[in-house]
Amino acid sequence: MAxxxxxxxxxxxxxxxxxxxxxxxxxxxLMGAALLLIVRRSHGLSFVLALVSVLAIIACEITLLLxxxxxxxxxxxxxxxxxxxxxxxxxxxxGASFALAAAVVTLVVLIxxxxxxxxxxxxxxxxxxxxxxxxxxxxxxxxxxxxNLYVWFEVLLISxxxxxxxxxxxxxxxxxxxxxxxxxxxxxxxxxxxxxxYGLLGxxxxxxxxxxxxxxxxxxxxGVAALMLLAFGMKAAAFPVxxxxxxxxxxxxxxxxxxxxxxxxxxxxxxxxxTLVAVLPATRDVLEPVLIIVAIATLVIGPLGAIAxxxxxxxxxxxxxxxxxxxxxxxxxxxxxxxxxxxxYIFHAMLxxxxxxxxxxxxxxxxxxxxxxYIGGLYATSAPLSVLFLVLxxxxxxxxxxxxxxxxxxxxxxxxxxxxxxxxxxxxALLVNAVLTLIAGTRLWxxxxxxxxxxxxxxxxxxxxxxxxxxxxxxxxxxxLIIAAGLWPNPMMEVxxxxxxxxxxxxxxxxxxxxxxxxx
Amino acid sequence: xxxxxxxxxxxxxxxxxxxxxxxxxxxxxxxVVILGNGVNLLIFTAGRLTLQIAPIVPPGLDQPDGAxxxxxxQALILTAIVIGFAMFSFLLVLxxxxxxxxxxxxxDTMRLAEPVDAPQPPLSY
Numbered sequence: 001m002a003x004x005x006x007x008x009x010x011x012x013x014x015x016x017x018x019x020x021x022x023x024x025x026x027x028x029x030l031m032g033a034a035l036l037l038i039v040r041r042s043h044g045l046s047f048v049l050a051l052v053s054v055l056a057i058i059a060c061e062i063t064l065l066l067x068x069x070x071x072x073x074x075x076x077x078x079x080x081x082x083x084x085x086x087x088x089x090x091x092x093x094x095g096a097s098f099a100l101a102a103a104v105v106t107l108v109v110l111i112x113x114x115x116x117x118x119x120x121x122x123x124x125x126x127x128x129x130x131x132x133x134x135x136x137x138x139x140x141x142x143x144x145x146x147x148n149l150y151v152w153f154e155v156l157l158i159s160x161x162x163x164x165x166x167x168x169x170x171x172x173x174x175x176x177x178x179x180x181x182x183x184x185x186x187x188x189x190x191x192x193x194x195x196x197x198y199g200l201l202g203x204x205x206x207x208x209x210x211x212x213x214x215x216x217x218x219x220x221x222x223g224v225a226a227l228m229l230l231a232f233g234m235k236a237a238a239f240p241v242x243x244x245x246x247x248x249x250x251x252x253x254x255x256x257x258x259x260x261x262x263x264x265x266x267x268x269x270x271x272x273x274x275t276l277v278a279v280l281p282a283t284r285d286v287l288e289p290v291l292i293i294v295a296i297a298t299l300v301i302g303p304l305g306a307i308a309x310x311x312x313x314x315x316x317x318x319x320x321x322x323x324x325x326x327x328x329x330x331x332x333x334x335x336x337x338x339x340x341x342x343x344x345y346i347f348h349a350m351l352x353x354x355x356x357x358x359x360x361x362x363x364x365x366x367x368x369x370x371x372x373x374y375i376g377g378l379y380a381t382s383a384p385l386s387v388l389f390l391v392l393x394x395x396x397x398x399x400x401x402x403x404x405x406x407x408x409x410x411x412x413x414x415x416x417x418x419x420x421x422x423x424x425x426x427x428x429a430l431l432v433n434a435v436l437t438l439i440a441g442t443r444l445w446x447x448x449x450x451x452x453x454x455x456x457x458x459x460x461x462x463x464x465x466x467x468x469x470x471x472x473x474x475x476x477x478x479x480x481l482i483i484a485a486g487l488w489p490n491p492m493m494e495v496x497x498x499x500x501x502x503x504x505x506x507x508x509x510x511x512x513x514x515x516x517x518x519x520x
Numbered sequence: 521x522x523x524x525x526x527x528x529x530x531x532x533x534x535x536x537x538x539x540x541x542x543x544x545x546x547x548x549x550x551x552v553v554i555l556g557n558g559v560n561l562l563i564f565t566a567g568r569l570t571l572q573i574a575p576i577v578p579p580g581l582d583q584p585d586g587a588x589x590x591x592x593x594q595a596l597i598l599t600a601i602v603i604g605f606a607m608f609s610f611l612l613v614l615x616x617x618x619x620x621x622x623x624x625x626x627x628d629t630m631r632l633a634e635p636v637d638a639p640q641p642p643l644s645y
Contacts, residue, residue, distance in 0.1 A: 147596055154603045161610055165617075173618045175633040180614060181548060184607050185540065188552070191600055192533075192559045198593070199566025247634050308641035373639070 011080045011514075019076035021064045022089045022142060025057045025099060029135035033128045040124030047114050050127040054107045054134070061100040061138075068096045069495050073502060073512035075144060075207075083513050084205035090144030090513055093499030094343050097492075098270060099141040101350045104481070105262045106134045112358055112474030113255035126166060130259065132159035140267045144513060146194055146204040146279075149271060153187050153235070160264060163256045164248065175251030182244040186234035186268075193227035200224065206279050207513035210506045213280055225283035228275050229290065235268025236324050239297040245321060246305065250313035250370070254361020257313060261320050262354030266346050269327045273342055277334055278503045284334065291332040292422060296429040298325030303436035307443060310372050312360050315444055319356070319396055322433055323349045329426045330411055338414025340493075340500035345407035347492070351485075352395045352404060355478040359388045362471060363448060368462025372444060377453030384472075386449040388479055393441030395482050398434050402486040406493065408434065525565040532558025543627050545615040552611065556604040560597045567593025 032053030039045045068074055068091055077086035091099075110130065136156025143149050160183075164176045198204055200216045213221060230241070237245040245265070249257045276284040276291075284291070302322025309315035323345065330342020362385055367375050379386045395402035408430065415427035485492055502509050536555025539547045567590045575591040577584050615625075624630050 147599075151599065151603070154607070158606060158610065161614075165614065168617065168621075170621045171632045173614065173621055174630045176614060177545065177618055177627070177630060178633070180611055181540075181552070184552060184611065185555075188556055188559055188604075192562060194596075195559060195563035195566045198563065198596070199568075251633050310639055 009082055009085060011077065011082055015076060015080075018067050018074055021060050021067070022074055022076045022091050024060045025064075025103070025138050026089075026135055026142070028053055028057050028060065029131050029138060033131035033135065036128040036131060037125070040128060043124070046124065046127045047110070050110055050131060051107070053131060054103055054110060057134070057138070058100065058103045058107065061096065061103055064091055065093070065096040065100055065495065068093050069498060072508045075513045077514070083515055084203045084208035087148050088144035088205055088207065088513050089142050089148075090207065090509065091142050092502045092509055092512075093495050094270070094273075094503060095141040097343075097495050097499065098266070098346060098350070099138045101347050102134060102137045102141065102263055102266075105350055105354045105478075106130060106259065108358070108474045108478050109255050109259045109262075109354065111470050111477070112258070112361075113253075114470050115468040116253060116255060125162065129159045129162045129166070132156075133163065133259065133263065135159075137263050137267055141270065144206050146197065146206060146209065146275075150187065150191055150194060153190065153267070153271075156264065156267065157183055157187060160260060163259070164252050166252065166256070169251075172251045175248035178244050179248035182234060182241075186231045186241075189227055189234070190231035193224050193231060196220070196227070197224045205513070205515075206274070207506070207510040207515050209279050210510055211515060214282060218282065218286070221280065221283045222286040225276060225280050225287055226290075228280075229272065229287060229294075232268050232272035232275070233294065236265045236272060236327075237268070237321050238294050238324050238328055239301050239321070242298070242301075242321050242324075246309070246314050246317040249317045249320070250311060254313070254357060254364060258354045258357035258361065261316070261357050262350045265320060265324055266350050269324055270346055273327065273331055273339075273346075273503070276331055277339060278506055278509070281334070281504075284331070288332060288422075291328060292426065295325050295328035295332050296425060298322065298328055299429045299433040300325075300436065303433060303440045306440035307436065312363065312370050312372050312375075312444065312448070313357065315372070315440065316353070316356050316360055319437060319440065320349070320353050322437055323353065323396070325433060326407070326411060326430060329430055330414065332426060333411070333414040333418050333423070334504065335414050335417050336497065336500055336504065337410050337417055339503050340496045341407050341410030341412075341414050343496045343499055343503075344410055344492070347496070348395075348403045348407050348482075348485075351478055351482055352392060352402075355475060355482060356389075356392045356396060358471075358475045358478065359385065359392060362467055362475060363389070365465040365467050365471070368464040372447045374454055374462075375448045376451045377449075379449040380453075386445070388475060389449070390442075390445050391479065392482070393438070393445060395486070396441060397438040399438070400486070401483065403482045403489070405486060406489045521569050522565060525561060525569070529558050529562045529565065532561065545618070545625050545627065548627075549608065549611055549615060553604075553608055556600070556608075560600055560604075563593050563597050563600070567596075 036046055073092040075088050075090040077083050077088045079086055133156050136152050139152030161180055165172050200220055201212050234241040302318050305318035306315045326345050327342045330338045364370050369375050395404040398404040398408035412427055415423040532554055536551045539551025570589045573588045575588040619625055
């Protein structure tokens with residue numbers, strides 16, 4: 001057969017300069033991690049190099065986000081194969097803004113962790129693992145291919161395993177066993193669903209799946225989506241598969257658990273949002289009753305667990321779970337307000353949950369304790385710490401002058417627009433969650449800061465550690481961001497709204513990848 | 521042939537789940553491996569089975585002459601095998617270190633992160 005009878009398989013035009021920015025953050029993160037492994041013996045050099053890499057990544061992602069916001073999703077396909085043959089990287093407003101938030105969180109954690117290194121966080125591999133984790137997270141946010149998403153999941157999983165056991169204390173090993181097995185099982189289930197999806201559709205490119213999914217057998221597609229719900233639900237720690245999170249997140253040093261609380265569950269819930277709302281919307285409708293039940297249960301059970309908990313960081317783990325419920329509520333409410341609320345909540349949770357864990361780390365340094373029964377009278381010792389913690393608790397619950405207020409408003413608006421018993425139930429659950437989170441957080445605050453310090457006899461002695469300038473800088477930057485974004489929410493709101501519009505109507509996304517939409 | 525392989529995948533997954541439900545870390549590890557292999561076999565079967573015709577374009581032609589084996593599932597499985605092996609090695613070392621440090625292979629006795637004697641709610645509010 002002659003060459004001109006074949007359909008084209010390669011892209012023959014030059015790659016646009018803007019398209020390179022989609023993959024540049026990943027290249028920088030992976031190369032930074034490789035360089036950091038080489039210089040791991042020098043602590044000062046490692047820190048500077050890690051800082052420079054993350055700053056460069058942030059610069060790329062700001063460029064990317066501005067471009068995506070102005071002219072819609074950008075895509076680049078590897079090796080110039082025409083999609084769906086090549087692996088596509090596609091950034092829309094959701095992916096780009098979450099990737100930016102992830103890089104900012106990583107930067108803050110790097111600054112915060114600098115004084116603790118290397119004795120507390122063990123070994124010279126800390127910085128390399130953090131950058132690998134960032135590569136995994138960024139890849140998951142920017143990829144446009146489902147199998148590639150699986151690969152990035154495994155990249156972030158293996159680096160989070162490494163971070164979690166760094167130092168090798170017994171409690172870390174115990175926590176990692178639970179974290180490791182359950183998360184590996186979750187990615188295996190995701191791979192299972194990918195195998196079935198490939199068997200049904202013959203493609204794994206997200207944009208291509210959006211095109212051909214309506215023609216497939218709906219019952220089989222619902223099965224695939226149910227497996228994805230289980231896999232991503234496990235990664236995101238949604239009820240009833242949330243037990244691994246409070247069992248493991250408090251085990252590593254505070255800086256590392258802050259990084260995990262900020263990034264890992266958010267990647268899981270973002271993947272769920274992407275697959276169910278954007279890629280397979282028809283099967284989302286089939287799964288809607290399950291989504292509603294899971295959302296309500298997660299919203300209520302998370303903060304209830306936090307109320308019952310005495311270990312500070314374990315209690316925060318339950319608050320993280322409650323936040324996942326809010327995003328699930330957005331997935332169960334597929335209108336513009338609901339989806340943009342879910343997106344904004346992911347953005348907010350990345351910043352706020354990280355900040356909460358960082359401040360918890362400061363409290364633990366100040367008192368040498370992690371059990372709230374033996375902490376007290378901190379308000380007298382450190383007033384700034386009490387302000388930080390209280391405002392962050394208010395942000396987690398969604399009280400107005402903070403960033404946490406806006407996603408809740410959007411989600412409530414989405415619920416009211418949907419109406420009926422579905423909207424009513426979800427709105428009630430969101431409000432109950434806000435009140436319970438407030439009770440849990442203020443209870444922690446009252447115990448640790450307000451009541452009198454416990455007498456030395458009833459407190460098990462702990463070793464207080466000094467709080468350095470960089471500790472304050474790290475937590476302070478995040479705190480300022482949360483307040484500033486709460487006071488001037490407009491730019492962020494517009495970005496997220498354009499992202500939500502692209503999630504609900506994939507036409508721009510599909511055409512950015514270079515595929516035409518087929519009408520069944 | 522597809523049906524035979526599908527049944528085999530079912531057996532692998534059932535065995536993997538059964539072993540994962542055990543309390544012993546070593547059994548759980550074996551369960552993870554068997555489940556992973558079952559999933560790899562599933563991808564292979566989902567890519568449609570053909571007789572062994574290598575996916576190579578003969579010289580002088582632009583596209584293969586007739587039906588060929590689907591190369592994509594094989595690439596996917598190769599990736600999944602490599603990743604699964606890395607994860608398995610990590611978990612194996614982790615299980616060994618845990619056994620050395622905590623002297624426990626049974627997950628019921630690993631209660632450092634979630635102490636058994638933790639206070640029961642309600643505490644003071």
